[in-house]
Amino acid sequence: DAGVTQSPTHLIKTRGQQVTLRCSPKSGHDTVSWYQQALGQGPQFIFQYYEEEERQRGNFPDRFSGHQFPNYSSELNVNALLLGDSALYLCASSLVGRNEQFFGPGTRLTVL
Amino acid sequence: DAKTTQPPSMDCAEGRAANLPCNHSTISGNEYVYWYRQIHSQGPQYIIHGLKNNETNEMASLIITEDRKSSTLILPHATLRDTAVYYCIVRGSNSGGSNYKLTFGKGTLLTVNP
Secondary structure (H helix, E strand, O other): OOOEEOOOOEEEEEEOOOEEEEEEEEOOOOEEEEEEEOOOOEEEEEEEEEEOOEEEOOOOOOEEEEEOOOOOEEEEOOOOHHHHHOOEEEEEEEEOOOOEEEEEEEEEEEEE | HHHHHHHHOEEEOOOOOOEEEEOOOEEEEEEEEEEEEOOOOOOOOEEEEOOOOOOEOOOOOOEEEOOOEEEEEOOOOHHHHOEEEEEEEEEOOOOOOOOOOOOOOOOEEEEHHH
């Protein structure tokens, strides 16, 4: 049973560029959440997708957007990258009505 | 979500029980206590959650005080691989509500020593 997978593992971009990160949820899960983790901090909630719609959003600007596909996989897009966007981006999947969220290994984004 | 307070760091000897405390004095009646851990450079791993009764699974035990204002995560026989940051999180139920996110603090860095 495959867990949550994310791609790519690492990514280097320059300021002003755009990036797309991808997530495949754990088998049987239908809900995907995205988190940003800066160095030395706990993960911060970006948004959650269910039934291809954004269900809840954290305190992140509109430069952060997402999408969920019919197969429940998801993308996180960040436009106009800033140096402060450098972080570990984590995807978590869950099943609607269940409390546990299962995290992927993350994508390490470095903005130069 | 109610705020949680955890010590920034703890040490434990290998093979001994690790008891990680968490204070959540403002918890409300429908909020659960969750524990996750994060081993260096990996994604957080779900450990256990509970509402008011003590819970046990293959990884750990969760003891919640009767007034629900604090809890303790117990790793019964800590190993070196249990060295990680442990996060205590309080969150409302996922069913029927709108409170879906997990709010992480800085957690407790547990170091298991040989």
